[in-house]
Amino acid sequence: MVNSDEEPRIGVYICDCGVNIAGVLDNDELREYAATLPNVVKSERYKFMCSEIGQKLIQEDIENGEINRVVVAACSPRMHENTFRKATREAGLNEFLFEQANIREHDSWVHMRQQDDAQSIAQDIVRMAVAKASKLEPLEVMKVEVKPSALVIGAGIAGINVAKDLGDQGFDVTLVEKTPTIGGHMAQLDKTFPTMDCSACIITPEMVEVGNHPNINILNYAEVTKVDGFVGNFKVEITKKPHYVDQEACTGCGGCSDVCPVITGNEFDEGMKERKAIYLPFPQAVPNKFTIDMDHCIKCELCKDECEPDAINFDDKPKKIEKEFGTIIVTTGYKAFDPSDYTPYGFGRFPNVITGLQMERELSSFGPTVGKPVRPSDGKAPHSIAFFQCVGSRSFQPGMNNYCSRVCCMYAMKQARQYKEKHPEAEIYILYMDIRAFGKGYEEFYEIAAREYGINFIRGRAAEVFENPENNNIIIRAEDTLLKRPIELEVDMVVLSVGLEAQEDATVISRLLNVSQTADGFFMEAHPKLRPIDTLSDGIFVAGVAQGPKDIPDTVAQAKGAASGAASLMAQGEVEIEPYFSVINNALCSSCLSCVDLCPYTAISYDKLANLVTINKALCKGCGTCTAACPCNAITQNHFKVSQIMAMIDTAIPTR
Amino acid sequence: MVETKDKIGAVEAPGWKPYILGIFCNWCSYAGADGAGTARMQRPAVLRIIRVMCSGRVEPEFVFRGLKNGADGVLVSTCHPGDCHYVTGNYKTFRKAPLISKFLEQMGINPKRFRLTNVSASEGAELTEIIEDFVEELHEIGPSPFKNKKE
Ligand code: FES
Numbered sequence: 171m172v173n174s175d176e177e178p179r180i181g182v183y184i185c186d187c188g189v190n191i192a193g194v195l196d197n198d199e200l201r202e203y204a205a206t207l208p209n210v211v212k213s214e215r216y217k218f219m220c221s222e223i224g225q226k227l228i229q230e231d232i233e234n235g236e237i238n239r240v241v242v243a244a245c246s247p248r249m250h251e252n253t254f255r256k257a258t259r260e261a262g263l264n265e266f267l268f269e270q271a272n273i274r275e276h277d278s279w280v281h282m283r284q285q286d287d288a289q290s291i292a293q294d295i296v297r298m299a300v301a302k303a304s305k306l307e308p309l310e311v312m313k314v315e316v317k318p319s320a321l322v323i324g325a326g327i328a329g330i331n332v333a334k335d336l337g338d339q340g341f342d343v344t345l346v347e348k349t350p351t352i353g354g355h356m357a358q359l360d361k362t363f364p365t366m367d368c369s370a371c372i373i374t375p376e377m378v379e380v381g382n383h384p385n386i387n388i389l390n391y392a393e394v395t396k397v398d399g400f401v402g403n404f405k406v407e408i409t410k411k412p413h414y415v416d417q418e419a420c421t422g423c424g425g426c427s428d429v430c431p432v433i434t435g436n437e438f439d440e441g442m443k444e445r446k447a448i449y450l451p452f453p454q455a456v457p458n459k460f461t462i463d464m465d466h467c468i469k470c471e472l473c474k475d476e477c478e479p480d481a482i483n484f485d486d487k488p489k490k491i492e493k494e495f496g497t498i499i500v501t502t503g504y505k506a507f508d509p510s511d512y513t514p515y516g517f518g519r520f521p522n523v524i525t526g527l528q529m530e531r532e533l534s535s536f537g538p539t540v541g542k543p544v545r546p547s548d549g550k551a552p553h554s555i556a557f558f559q560c561v562g563s564r565s566f567q568p569g570m571n572n573y574c575s576r577v578c579c580m581y582a583m584k585q586a587r588q589y590k591e592k593h594p595e596a597e598i599y600i601l602y603m604d605i606r607a608f609g610k611g612y613e614e615f616y617e618i619a620a621r622e623y624g625i626n627f628i629r630g631r632a633a634e635v636f637e638n639p640e641n642n643n644i645i646i647r648a649e650d651t652l653l654k655r656p657i658e659l660e661v662d663m664v665v666l667s668v669g670l671e672a673q674e675d676a677t678v679i680s681r682l683l684n685v686s687q688t689a690d691g692f693f694m695e696a697h698p699k700l701r702p703i704d705t706l707s708d709g710i711f712v713a714g715v716a717q718g719p720k721d722i723p724d725t726v727a728q729a730k731g732a733a734s735g736a737a738s739l740m741a742q743g744e745v746e747i748e749p750y751f752s753v754i755n756n757a758l759c760s761s762c763l764s765c766v767d768l769c770p771y772t773a774i775s776y777d778k779l780a781n782l783v784t785i786n787k788a789l790c791k792g793c794g795t796c797t798a799a800c801p802c803n804a805i806t807q808n809h810f811k812v813s814q815i816m817a818m819i820d821t822a823i824p825t826r
Numbered sequence: 827m828v829e830t831k832d833k834i835g836a837v838e839a840p841g842w843k844p845y846i847l848g849i850f851c852n853w854c855s856y857a858g859a860d861g862a863g864t865a866r867m868q869r870p871a872v873l874r875i876i877r878v879m880c881s882g883r884v885e886p887e888f889v890f891r892g893l894k895n896g897a898d899g900v901l902v903s904t905c906h907p908g909d910c911h912y913v914t915g916n917y918k919t920f921r922k923a924p925l926i927s928k929f930l931e932q933m934g935i936n937p938k939r940f941r942l943t944n945v946s947a948s949e950g951a952e953l954t955e956i957i958e959d960f961v962e963e964l965h966e967i968g969p970s971p972f973k974n975k976k977e
Pocket residue numbers: 851852853854855879880881882904905909910911912914915916
């Protein structure tokens with residue numbers, strides 16, 4: 171190991187990254203330039219520094235004793251810092267004597283047509299990295315314990331799979347769900363494409379299994395309200411909303427619901443069927459216990475008289491539960507696009523315009539129409555149905571989403587086929603922009619829908635609809651872009667294939683967990699290709715539609731991935747964290763105590779008797795705020811010392 | 827804010843491009859700059875970024891030293907309010923910023939050479955706009971009166 175008073179001997183390694191960097195920058199020039207910088211004893215260039223050969227180049231130079239500091243000029247440290255640190259450590263050099271110069275994301279990729287300027291910026295970036303490297307000091311990595319318990323937020327098909335996988339491996343799992351039942355959107359679906367197997371038949375056994383699992387604790391009707399701590403030791407507060415029904419005592423008999431006089435729309439059936447104020451979302455709900463919806467309850471207390479086990483409790487209060495978790499998995503799913511605000515399609519105004527999810531409920535044999543879709547205006551089976559694709563998706567109009575929701579083409583074709591199977595004489599139209607049948611067996615499904623089922627595909631987005639006042643039929647105006655002419659069509663019913671959106675409370679979760687959202691509101695993965703289920707907060711994973719629109723197989727695949735990511739952390743039992751905490755030199759400290767108040771983690775304490783300020787490094791997360799504020803320069807932040815940052819600032823600007 | 831012309835004004839040479847030194851927090855802004863790169867959002871070639879874990883680490887001295895060394899502008903970029911990875915680090919930077927500007931003004935340096943922005947991890951496009959805007963402003967102000975005389 172190098173000791174820090176040894177003269178720095180820096181090796182600079184410039185990565186071509188194929189053409190990503192070398193296509194814009196002159197890397198030979200950059201290599202020659204780096205060789206002229208102070209303390210640089212070696213300057214190399216290679217096609218892919220992150221490859222094994224690239225890493226070997228560095229390791230050999232370390233092992234030969236030629237260099238004792240490493241600078242790699244390549245992509246972002248957020249991409250490969252760990253790769254190179256590991257290589258550095260394996261060659262016997264402290265990994266914190268490595269510094270990465272980001273000449274790809276911050277230079278070659280954003281200055282593609284300004285090659286001369288890009289070249290001088292690359293020189294600046296490398297020069298600053300070399301300056302910092304000269305000042306780097308070896309550090310010890312810190313290890314923290316990872317508790318063998320996982321918090322899964324959201325109990326749709328993703329959350330259920332994560333919980334099951336982790337529970338089966340013996341970890342203690344808490345599954346939090348904000349509605350009274352687990353199951354999520356998948357429980358609402360009738361059949362799944364392209365295999366046409368029954369959705370409920372797949373998910374209900376899983377729900378029951380999770381419900382009975384010895385290692386899984388379900389907290390339904392609950393929300394995460396506070397998160398503290400870090401990987402391995404998250405301290406979480408979960409607030410369980412009041413059910414007003416004792417969940418232990420309730421037998422799920424349903425007597426209460428029979429006598430309840432209040433009728434309102436059932437969320438599970440997308441408002442197409444009613445429920446009482448005291449309700450079970452659907453017969454197979456897990457846990458199978460009743461809840462009173464206080465927004466609608468009129469407190470007549472009829473249910474109280476009816477309830478045999480005496481489970482009704484109008485004084486029920488929210489309960490706070492506190493628990494520590496080693497890992498957190500976010501599987502909060504989506505919200506379907508609400509087409510009410512998009513007036514040209516008349517949703518909400520014309521009874522015979524419904525959404526895809528409503529159609530799904532109508533097709534379901536335990537739905538509002540027991541599997542025989544009818545049009546809402548007169549309860550008759552429609553003879554003609556038009557499906558509108560991309561409702562809320564792939565649009566730049568305000569209030570709409572730019573992205574493709576990925577499932578709507580398939581579910582529309584599936585629903586069309588299902589209806590055709592029941593009503594072969596029916597006329598079905600699908601108005602689409604392009605059909606995106608990307609998954610395994612999907613294209614074949616589409617082929618058959620068009621060829622064998624005789625579904626009419628019209629390429630063109632519907633412009634607007636009107637209602638025929640005589641019979642509540644819907645008149646559609648659209649353009650057939652293949653025939654290149656406007657068309658008008660009268661149908662009995664329109665189904666809007668609404669897209670998927672981030673949950674309304676995604677921002678709340680994002681703040682609580684410190685997980686970023688992408689511009690579309692979905693949670694951001696650590697890397698789009700290589701770490702699609704990790705987040706940038708260690709120990710927190712994301713799976714399913716919470717990360718972006720996807721179908722069920724992809725959701726389950728991600729759920730399994732997230733479970734294995736979390737399991738491997740918990741199985742190791744400890745994790746290394748970056749030792750970027752702040753340290754205090756008490757000889758310089760004047761006990762002004764500015765730092766004590768600034769610290770967001772109460773990691774700094776003051777012992778009045780001894781007149782001593784101490785920083786608890788287990789609590790310190792390394793933001794460096796105290797370091798910046800200390801008027802005596804008594805506090806330093808590891809790896810971000812004044813001398814290290816100033817070295818960069820002082821070499822930042824080329825001498826002119 | 828009072829308009830202060832840099833006391834020792836420097837003249838803009840033809841083809842001059844401002845030099846901007848960025849100090850970005852790791853979690854939002856640096857990631858946003860990475861995102862701009864991944865999406866290949868082209869911007870004027872003016873920005874070099876120093877990474878700190880949180881903008882709370884930014885000392886006013888960093889800004890002064892950057893300007894003194896001859897940067898035409900210094901851009902400190904933080905997470906959006908409420909989004910700081912360390913809860914409140916950015917608020918502390920927001921509090922420091924007016925003092926930094928005031929100090930620059932008193933020293934006869936145009937305070938517009940220092941900017942504080944919030945860029946989230948998904949805001950590569952916003953960052954690009956911010957840079958374009960800052961460049962425009964720096965063209966109005968002109969080059970830094972200081973030169974980096976260090977070897
Ligand atoms: S981490 Fe971005 S400002 Fe604190």
